[in-house]
Amino acid sequence: MRLALLYAVAVLLALASVSAQAQQVYKWTDASGRVHYGAKKPDEATEALTLDIAPTSATPISATPTDPAAEVARIKALSEQMASERQAAEQARQAQAIRNLEQEKQQLQKDLLQLQLQQEQQRKDGSDNLIVGYPPPYSYPPSHPPYPPYPPAQSVPATLYALAGLS
Structure with a gap:
């Protein structure tokens, strides 16, 4: 924006300085x-x-030379005006930001109050589904199969007893 304004002023000055x-x-x-x-x-x-x-038929901007002190005063007044406009815009932006934060704060407070009321209502109803205590123990299956069965013991033949002299 400023570059375009500067360019326009330069063009106007160039046109004003052109001789007739x-x-x-x-x-x-x-x-x-x-x-x-x-x-x-x-x-x-x-x-x-x-x-x-x-x-060109364009007339110069000022046919008489301007007073340097008046030009300095004009530029100073213009810069002060721009500074005050910039400050007013910044204050307006800050005020809008504060309003937005206040609205957000009110919305969050409203949501918090609603959540607290909902929790209080659940406590009154007893429908909080709160589990008190421990679950029953769980027995895990063995990690390996049990020992294989042994073959049945064979009876000792009677002849062996006779030979041994035990009978």
Whole structure:
């Protein structure tokens, strides 16, 4: 924004400083084919067209030279005005931010109150589904199978008893 304003002021100053006489501008093409414009005819250009520029009907911004002290005072007043506008905009932004924070705070307080009322109602109803105590123990299955059964014990034949002299 400021750059555009600065550019516009520069253009206006350039137009104001233009004299009211017709000016001659030369147009020529160099060896590489580029077109150039200039206030004086170049020596190396063989074909240079002379263009007459008619004076513009724009009147200068101020025909009389301005007082430097008045210009300084005007610029100072303008800068003070811009500073006050900037300060007012900043204050408005801060006020809006405070209003937004207050609204958010009120909404959070409302939500908290609603949650507290809901919890109180659940306590009164007894529907809080609160489990008191420990669950019953759980017996886990063994991690390995039990021992395989042993083959039945064979009875000792009677002949062995007789041989041993035990009977």
